[in-house]
Amino acid sequence: MGKQTSRMDKIVALCKRRGFIFQSSEIYGGIGGFWDYGPLGVELKRNLKEAWWRDMVTGHDDTSVPDGAPVPYAMVGLDTSIVMHPQVWKVSGHYDMFSDLLVDCRAEGCKARFRADHISNARCPLKPSKRPGEHEACDLTEPREFNLMFKTYVGALVDPVSEAYLRPETAQGIFTNFKNVLSTARVKLPFGIAQIGKSFRNEITPRHFTFRSREFEQMEIEFFCRSAESPAWYAYWRDRRHAWYTALGLGSERLRLRDHGAEELSHYSCGTADIEYAFPFLEAGEFGELEGIAHRGDFDLRSHMEGKLVRAGDGFEVERDGEGRPRHAGSGKDLSYFDEETGERLTPHVIEPSAGADRAALAFLCEAYCEDEIPDEKGSPQPRVVLKLHPRLAPVKAAVFPLVRKDGMPQRAVDIYRELKRWWNVYYDEKGSIGRRYRRQDESGTPFCITVDQQTLNDGSVTVRERDSTEQTRVAGREITAFLRERLGYV
RNA sequence: GCGGGUAUAGCUCAAUGGUAGAGCACCGGCCUUCCAAGCCGGUAACGCGGGUUCGAUUCCCGCUACCCGCUCCA
Numbered sequence: 001m002g003k004q005t006s007r008m009d010k011i012v013a014l015c016k017r018r019g020f021i022f023q024s025s026e027i028y029g030g031i032g033g034f035w036d037y038g039p040l041g042v043e044l045k046r047n048l049k050e051a052w053w054r055d056m057v058t059g060h061d062d063t064s065v066p067d068g069a070p071v072p073y074a075m076v077g078l079d080t081s082i083v084m085h086p087q088v089w090k091v092s093g094h095y096d097m098f099s100d101l102l103v104d105c106r107a108e109g110c111k112a113r114f115r116a117d118h119i120s121n122a123r124c125p126l127k128p129s130k131r132p133g134e135h136e137a138c139d140l141t142e143p144r145e146f147n148l149m150f151k152t153y154v155g156a157l158v159d160p161v162s163e164a165y166l167r168p169e170t171a172q173g174i175f176t177n178f179k180n181v182l183s184t185a186r187v188k189l190p191f192g193i194a195q196i197g198k199s200f201r202n203e204i205t206p207r208h209f210t211f212r213s214r215e216f217e218q219m220e221i222e223f224f225c226r227s228a229e230s231p232a233w234y235a236y237w238r239d240r241r242h243a244w245y246t247a248l249g250l251g252s253e254r255l256r257l258r259d260h261g262a263e264e265l266s267h268y269s270c271g272t273a274d275i276e277y278a279f280p281f282l283e284a285g286e287f288g289e290l291e292g293i294a295h296r297g298d299f300d301l302r303s304h305m306e307g308k309l310v311r312a313g314d315g316f317e318v319e320r321d322g323e324g325r326p327r328h329a330g331s332g333k334d335l336s337y338f339d340e341e342t343g344e345r346l347t348p349h350v351i352e353p354s355a356g357a358d359r360a361a362l363a364f365l366c367e368a369y370c371e372d373e374i375p376d377e378k379g380s381p382q383p384r385v386v387l388k389l390h391p392r393l394a395p396v397k398a399a400v401f402p403l404v405r406k407d408g409m410p411q412r413a414v415d416i417y418r419e420l421k422r423w424w425n426v427y428y429d430e431k432g433s434i435g436r437r438y439r440r441q442d443e444s445g446t447p448f449c450i451t452v453d454q455q456t457l458n459d460g461s462v463t464v465r466e467r468d469s470t471e472q473t474r475v476a477g478r479e480i481t482a483f484l485r486e487r488l489g490y491v
Numbered sequence: 492g493c494g495g496g497u498a499u500a501g502c503u504c505a506a507u508g509g510u511a512g513a514g515c516a517c518c519g520g521c522c523u524u525c526c527a528a529g530c531c532g533g534u535a536a537c538g539c540g541g542g543u544u545c546g547a548u549u550c551c552c553g554c555u556a557c558c559c560g561c562u563c564c565a
Contacts, residue, residue, distance in 0.1 A: 013503095029555050169565085204492070377528085433526080
């Protein structure tokens with residue numbers, strides 16, 4: 001990278017300088033893969049999550065057909081616990097996939113990694129090919145547990161029977177509550193259940209700022225529908241979710257929608273698309289995942305009924321042990337749905353738009369970061385750093401300044417500040433030159449600055465300075481709230 | 492997990508085997524009538540732990556974090 005400060009380095013520096021994102025436990029030297037949101041960052045992330053919740057759940061109209069949707073549908077929300085019954089993760093497949101015993105070879109030129117239970121069948125990459133450990137050069141570690149799920153203990157006693165896990169995804173909380181929602185929320189197919197919450201994955205290599213964190217927040221929808229209609233709903237959610245990012249400002253060529261190839265599909269999926277963003281820390285032409293829209297079929301509900309499933313030809317069947325019993329038993333509860341239209345019982349199929357809130361926040365920050373030039377008092381261009389965040393996402397919606405700290409301007413400005421504070425997160429500042437105050441708000445992404453000047457004292461009007469253009473508009477005092485409400489939109 | 496690099500104030504840098512200076516930022520004051528002005532004053536740092544040494548921010552070792560490349564990415 002050399003001496004030159006990269007765009008990403010500047011964004012990371014801004015995040016720290018202005019209080020968006022800090023390293024977790026920084027005063028103790030930090031802890032890899034964990035990050036904290038500062039005073040501005042928490043507002044940005046809350047705005048992002050609230051925009052999602054509003055647009056997907058509370059703002060959803062279930063009485064009409066949304067653009068692109070096959071039929072009207074209902075949306076409800078859920079907030080489930082982070083620690084769940086351990087059997088959930090055995091049945092979901094996470095346990096088997098996440099907690100292998102692995103053996104590494106430390107030998108020069110080898111560095112291979114083997115599953116401990118497969119080592120007798122494995123082949124050492126060194127020639128001539130033998131089993132791992134049989135070469136002179138082999139230097140195997142003891143079998144080590146690679147737990148990609150965080151383990152914890154329920155109850156004060158540290159005992160294997162009390163082992164539990166921090167959830168690696170929020171989805172299972174939705175599936176396990178499917179029956180509860182059906183019986184309480186008066187929903188009929190098709191409908192969606194949404195949830196926002198923390199998940200935890202013990203990433204081997206946390207990297208790229210907050211992009212691959214070990215603790216992160218997901219925004220997930222499990223959309224339940226009839227099998228035959230699932231392809232149409234899959235297409236709907238793909239396009240809908242892509243449009244959501246676009247509408248909030250990720251409209252550039254750095255955003256893309258990409259269908260997975262068959263070889264990329266997860267163990268449960270029969271179709272997946274990613275919404276991806278070309279983060280500045282990636283090589284040119286590379287993209288990082290913001291959200292996956294997966295067609296999960298009936299895998300999850302069936303698993304929680306019958307037991308952990310494995311692929312069998314075109315479909316799935318319960319994985320069995322030597323005695324023919326399920327390897328991981330399901331709940332045995334009936335999670336099917338009685339279809340009143342056809343009089344049949346069916347297991348709904350699921351479309352899952354699963355978004356990373358932290359990744360989205362990072363993408364919006366990267367997209368918004370902008371260096372431009374604006375002329376100073378003498379007309380010569382001066383560099384400026386500005387976050388061109390969508391007003392819905394901006395941590396502070398407006399700042400209120402007295403032009404100078406005299407002639408009663410501060411008092412007038414404070415009055416306006418208090419009025420606006422009833423509706424929005426606004427900021428008051430009377431310190432330093434007006435230009436410095438504008439610049440500071442530019443770095444925070446504040447879309448509007450309202451300035452009380454001499455004319456305000458005469459007729460009550462103020463100037464409203466727009467962040468991106470730096471243009472100023474004169475607005476009558478009693479119209480400020482309405483003016484902002486119109487410009488800020490749906491916040 | 493492997494290999495390479497980095498670590499001094501919020502940021503960017505400097506100096507030094509005898510416990511560190513600056514610019515910007517930040518805070519206070521004066522001044523300032525629209526885009527980082529000026530003046531005065533102030534807060535603020537050697538990532539952590541060992542070792543060598545009379546003495547370590549400096550030399551050595553370990554750890555941690557971050558960056559780059561592999562590996563991994565359900």
